[in-house]
Amino acid sequence: QSALTQPASVSGSPGQSITISCTGTSSDVGGYNYVSWYQQHPGKAPKLMIYDVSKRPSGVSNRFSGSKSDNTASLTISGLQAEDEADYYCSSYTSSSTLIFGGGTKLTVL
Amino acid sequence: QVQLQESGPGLVKPSETLSLTCAVSAYSISSGYYWGWIRQPPGKGLEWIGCVYHTGGTYYNPSLRSRVTISVDASKNQFSLKLSSVTAADTAMYYCATIQLWFRSVDYWGQGTLVTVSS
Numbered sequence: 229q230s231a232l233t234q235p236a237s238v239s240g241s242p243g244q245s246i247t248i249s250c251t252g253t254s255s256d257v258g259g260y261n262y263v264s265w266y267q268q269h270p271g272k273a274p275k276l277m278i279y280d281v282s283k284r285p286s287g288v289s290n291r292f293s294g295s296k297s298d299n300t301a302s303l304t305i306s307g308l309q310a311e312d313e314a315d316y317y318c319s320s321y322t323s324s325s326t327l328i329f330g331g332g333t334k335l336t337v338l
Numbered sequence: 339q340v341q342l343q344e345s346g347p348g349l350v351k352p353s354e355t356l357s358l359t360c361a362v363s364a365y366s367i368s369s370g371y372y373w374g375w376i377r378q379p380p381g382k383g384l385e386w387i388g389c390v391y392h393t394g395g396t397y398y399n400p401s402l403r404s405r406v407t408i409s410v411d412a413s414k415n416q417f418s419l420k421l422s423s424v425t426a427a428d429t430a431m432y433y434c435a436t437i438q439l440w441f442r443s444v445d446y447w448g449q450g451t452l453v454t455v456s457s
Contacts, residue, residue: 229399229400229401231383260440262440262441262442264442264443264444266384266444273433273447273448273449273450274384274433274444274447275447276443276444276445279438279442279443280442280443285443285445317383317384319384319386319441319444321440321441321442324400325397325441326386326397326398326399326400326441327374327386327389327437327441327444328386329383329384329385329386330383331383332383332384
């Protein structure tokens with residue numbers, strides 16, 4: 229199975245908003261509302277930020293939001309903060325009953 | 339909340355079998371969740387290896403299926419990963435994790451354990 233497609237890097241200034249895209253196919257992202265997003269700081273395990281396309285786990289800032297259109301899901305971070313600088317990964321359930329991740333996006337806060 | 343701790347050899351020789359165990363605490367492994375393994379080669383992205391339900395049903399990454407076995411030991415509240423015929427390409431940080439039904443999310447992660455394949 230091929231990884232979902234994410235931009236390698238995005239950047240933004242403090243206070244700005246950024247969006248990270250995650251493109252798949254009708255067999256994964258487009259076929260199910262089971263897209264999730266993870267934040268990973270260097271040397272740390274990933275942390276769940278969004279699940280079921282747009283739901284936030286308890287304790288995750290409402291600056292993080294998710295959406296989906298056709299085969300592309302998106303993660304938006306508003307009011308960028310220095311602590312948001314990290315790698316971000318999307319994932320999706322697939323029609324083959326597997327889990328697939330995106331290649332990851334490095335967010336730089338300028 | 340669920341706590342996960344990986345354990346196993348940090349160095350495995352090529353062609354041998356990688357074996358890791360994940361101890362689960364603060365939650366009964368029989369209460370639900372898929373129990374899974376995810377790896378991350380140095381400097382690269384995440385790769386789902388597979389998972390097991392508490393009843394024993396398994397799901398594997400097609401690219402690894404021929405070499406992977408994931409099993410659960412409810413009596414010890416732990417689950418395990420075996421990856422056979424390893425090569426340098428299997429060098430990675432290995433995470434154990436809880437996975438929701440329909441693989442909707444990976445809720446809890448262990449701290450990870452680095453496994454290096456080298457002679």
